[in-house]
Amino acid sequence: MAYNIVTIAGSLRKDGFSLKIANALAKLAPGSLKLEVITPAGISFFNQDLEGAPPADWLAFREKLQKSNGVLFVTPEYNRSIPGALKNAIDVASRPYGKSSLLGKPVGIISNSPGPLGGVSAAKHLQNILPGISGPVLQQPEIYLNGVGDAFDADGNLTKDSLKTVLQQYIDAFAAHVAKNQG
Ligand SMILES: Cc1cc2nc3c(=O)[nH]c(=O)nc-3n(C[C@H](O)[C@H](O)[C@H](O)COP(=O)(O)O)c2cc1C
DSSP states (O other): OOEEEEEEEOOOOTTOHHHHHHHHHHHHSOTTEEEEEEOSTTOOOOOGGGTTSOOHHHHHHHHHHHHOSEEEEEEOOBTTBOOHHHHHHHHHHHOSTTOOTTTTOOEEEEEEOSSTTTTHHHHHHHHHHSTTTSSOBOOSSOOEEOOGGGSBOTTSOBOOHHHHHHHHHHHHHHHHHHHHTOO
16 A cells, blocks of 8 residues: 655646646655645635634645645745745644644655756745654755756656656655654
């Protein structure tokens, strides 16, 4: 049986590179992992006033995470951080206080950008956010994907071999991380 990995592509854009990378990872993943690719679309704004009677979309998202064996973040960089929609999803996942749906889940972080810096600042922000509310974050290999703008064909298939190679290395390492960190 494969481990179920919720893979969150961090932007809402339907042609997002993050989504294409997440879909490519789903194909490259070894048989021990099954990647379910989602985006933060449909997760309503976190509001502490609603915590007593949480919206159905929060509960569904939390349940999906709770039932998973691990979570993989594929984030773009917006203004040197993660997109607001992704931060909102994490805020929703993190509550109620002390009962984060990410607790104990092995986590991976992949940043990307069509630009030269690979979204490294976004990845660093996620590395700040997650440790208090998740399970262990895979530390090595680090992966900040730059120049992703020419990596896909018109149908969204990954065509850049150098990118395919690092994604394969990462998802294999992540599979070992997941296997090692099941509660
Ligand atoms: C509001 C906004 C802020 C951005 N800030 C950055 C940035 O700080 N660093 C960067 O490398 N790219 C930045 N970009 C460009 C994104 O990397 C690019 O739009 C990318 O395609 C978004 O990811 P996606 O394709 O997964 O949606 C920004 C784009 C937007 C819309």
